[in-house]
Amino acid sequence: MKGSRGASLDELEALYRSRFEVFARVAASVTGDSERARDAVQEAFATAVRKRRSFRGDGPLEAWVWRIVLNAARLDLRRALPVAEYDEPAATNGHPERDAELRVALARLPEQQRTAVFLRYYADLDYAAIAEALGIHIGTVAATLNSAHTTLRTRLEEVRT
């Protein structure tokens, strides 16, 4: 308790209300199931509420919560039956074929690489926040994203040629 910045309930509620959809959808990329992802987000924020006084304030509150959300999603995944890919139907607007290829390629990435991609390009987190969320060194973030790019590029080129 002492020595921690702590997070207030108001801060957590504001973060939850403004970013719920982003948390839930990225968590779904881990759990492979939207309903379970939503449950993981709810549980994660409940944990954040309980432990809010232990937030040290070294980085952004959102990064701290992301770490809890991802841990909850991974815990859910370990409890559930194995899910190889998140295979819920994607939206049909945009570029259906290209989206399908990208979806399959992303699903086949290692979980950490895939999550890093969603945190960077969908949740719009910077490298420091991604490092905090994933519990890795900031230098590893760039390497993880580079690996993801390389793998995705290779797989998509294979599909499209």
Next chain:
Amino acid sequence: MTDLDRSSLDRILPPTPGAADWDDVLLRSGARHGARRVVVLAAAVLVVVVGTASAFGGVRAFFLDRDFIGLAPLGSTPSSPESGDLEVFYWIQPGAPGPGRDSGRSRNWVYADGRLISDRFSNGLVEQRLTPEGLELLRSEILSTGEFSLEQPPPPPPPPCLPGQSTGDNGCAPPQPLPSPGEPIETPFGITIAVRDIGHLSRVDRASDLYRLEERLTSPGSWLPASAWVEREVKEYVPATYAVCYGGSPPDRPIERARLLTLLPPVAGDLLRAKDTTRHEGLFGSPGDFHIVVDHCSDVTNEEAHVLAQALADAEGFEPMGLRLGYRFGTPGSNEQTAAIYFEPYLPHGEVLCSVCG
């Protein structure tokens, strides 16, 4: 070209199921702002007080200090260490009466350092200390019913991963927190015990096991061996910090903090004015007729809490709250609106107790 832009990822990700529900988060967290729980359980309060007062009479006397329930005497040594990792939380909500069953309602927090802190509902918080063996026996007793699951750690990683790492698709992954012993198992247990009283009964053939568990958890001193205890004797839990919260009560509108402070005795107003304050919203009332309640909360030491308590006790127009450590007071200019100020202790894992909840 890997198409990694937000719009393409947006199309790929599954849709969000359902809407955001902050109340659900608060209820899951056990935060005091889950006031629906307060409302649902309030009717049983007096019965429980009568039923458990005799068993903890000595502790109750210790805690009754200037008509307050739950404020430790001046000079008390706070429970050590100040912080603790919660291992197990269980909430005993007696079910239907059965032969030889005489357990009371309680909430219990078990910490990795062995502390077993119990709230026997309005009798103050008490503390015992388990050895590592005792903690494991308690966990085993809970899990032996088969009603509660504890996530098993993953299998040990094969070489060349370092200890604590796990094997992923891309080689060794960084260590991830495991639910045991780092994560509490409070949610499955608390919910299962609680749902017995609101209609979701366990299977009949499991009931006897749960009754047995209920009895054992209510009186762990009756069955845990001597080697399970560092301190079997029940003593008071003395928090290092209290939360002091004040706000308007229904049925009227919330009252601004600045106005509330002017209504308090000057000593109390000055002390709280100098404190950092967090604003909390909660619900009060009955299903279908909830009011939003806004409280302003500050952290105070036991000594500061006593200064506040003395000022409130000496002031006119401050009426003690029955089951909670606190006072109600009127708001000039309104015939209906009252305000309240109350004290709640912090638990070692950082949660503020809601003494009238659960």
